[in-house]
Amino acid sequence: MTLVAFNSRFHDFDVWNRALRDRLPEFTFVPWPPVEPSRVEALLCWDLPADTGQLSNLKFIQCLGAGVDHLLSNPETPRDIPIARIVHVDQVGALVQFVSASILAWHRQLPLYRRLQSDKTWGPSPRIPSAQRKVGVMGLGKFGAAVAQEMARLGFQTRGLSRSGRPIENIQVFSMSDVTAFITDLDAVICTLPLTPDTIGILSRRLFERMSNGAHIINVGRGEHLIEADLIDAFASGRMASASLDVFRTEPLPPDSPLWAIPGVEVTPHVATSVRLESAIDIVAENLRAAFSGAPISDLVDRQGGY
Ligand code: OXD
Numbered sequence: 664m665t666l667v668a669f670n671s672r673f674h675d676f677d678v679w680n681r682a683l684r685d686r687l688p689e690f691t692f693v694p695w696p697p698v699e700p701s702r703v704e705a706l707l708c709w710d711l712p713a714d715t716g717q718l719s720n721l722k723f724i725q726c727l728g729a730g731v732d733h734l735l736s737n738p739e740t741p742r743d744i745p746i747a748r749i750v751h752v753d754q755v756g757a758l759v760q761f762v763s764a765s766i767l768a769w770h771r772q773l774p775l776y777r778r779l780q781s782d783k784t785w786g787p788s789p790r791i792p793s794a795q796r797k798v799g800v801m802g803l804g805k806f807g808a809a810v811a812q813e814m815a816r817l818g819f820q821t822r823g824l825s826r827s828g829r830p831i832e833n834i835q836v837f838s839m840s841d842v843t844a845f846i847t848d849l850d851a852v853i854c855t856l857p858l859t860p861d862t863i864g865i866l867s868r869r870l871f872e873r874m875s876n877g878a879h880i881i882n883v884g885r886g887e888h889l890i891e892a893d894l895i896d897a898f899a900s901g902r903m904a905s906a907s908l909d910v911f912r913t914e915p916l917p918p919d920s921p922l923w924a925i926p927g928v929e930v931t932p933h934v935a936t937s938v939r940l941e942s943a944i945d946i947v948a949e950n951l952r953a954a955f956s957g958a959p960i961s962d963l964v965d966r967q968g969g970y
Contacts, residue, residue, distance in 0.1 A: 667691065668693055669708065674940075682940060705724070705725065705954060706721060707725045724744055726746060727943075747954075756809075759813050766853070770851075796851065799849040800821065800834075804825075822849065823845075825839070842865075846873045852878070860969070865888055866894070877903075889912075905928070907931070
């Protein structure tokens with residue numbers, strides 16, 4: 664019997680335990696803290712619990728999310744134990760929907776018409792074809808690549824930024840060292856990057872200054888990608904006209920954050936995508952089996968790359 668400890672402030676142990684124990688009769692799941700830490704062989708978690716050092720027999724960590732920055736930046740995370748994250752088509756599809764909704768609302772000026780409606784004003788604006796708009800997607804992993812393909816399908820001139828700069832059909836791909844060429848004259852930028860020491864604070868004045876006037880930004884990566892003060896300045900100067908921010912340095916976003924009240928900024932509570940038990944459960948079950956049978960583990964984290 665393999666003992667798996669469960670720790671998450673976002674997921675209900677009883678619900679996951681019920682779903683997993685039928686699929687994995689050879690595993691036993693226990694909530695954190697386990698009675699016998701030295702018998703725990705796997706951790707199913709969002710955050711790393713305190714006292715992970717007691718897990719002297721730990722062999723595998725399955726994160727209950729797609730992003731693992733919080734685990735990798737935690738000095739308590741064991742260095743030599745494989746970590747897997749969850750990336751299911753359901754999560755990818757949800758992110759594509761969220762970004763498309765924001766981009767299309769911006770592109771078709773729906774916020775403007777909402778404002779005009781509140782003044783009972785009939786004010787048609789000229790329609791700009793999507794082929795005249797330049798949209799850039801930062802990060803071309805499973806999420807970013809799907810977002811970029813959708814932007815291209817919607818007819819936008821689509822650029823992508825990735826670590827490798829590997830070509831993708833219909834997307835003009837830039838490597839991280841070409842970030843300046845990537846951002847220059849973009850009308851909208853979408854951040855789907857993982858948070859790593861190289862990407863912290865990447866959404867900054869240096870990039871905003873090179874975008875078109877009246878640009879749009881979507882951050883569905885992590886709050887730490889954005890230098891909030893630089894965004895606030897970009898709104899003040901008119902460089903940035905609108906933003907869809909789903910992730911923040913501090914979540915929930917504190918009531919005194921100026922971001923709540925900037926006209927043109929849409930704040931959503933980290934809902935662009937999420938792991939649903941119904942779709943993720945088979946991945947988790949397969950990965951736990953694989954971790955102890957030597958079969959390949961899905962979405963194993965690359966420690967070097969940081970995601
Ligand atoms: C995740 C997220 O990492 O939703 O899964 O942010």
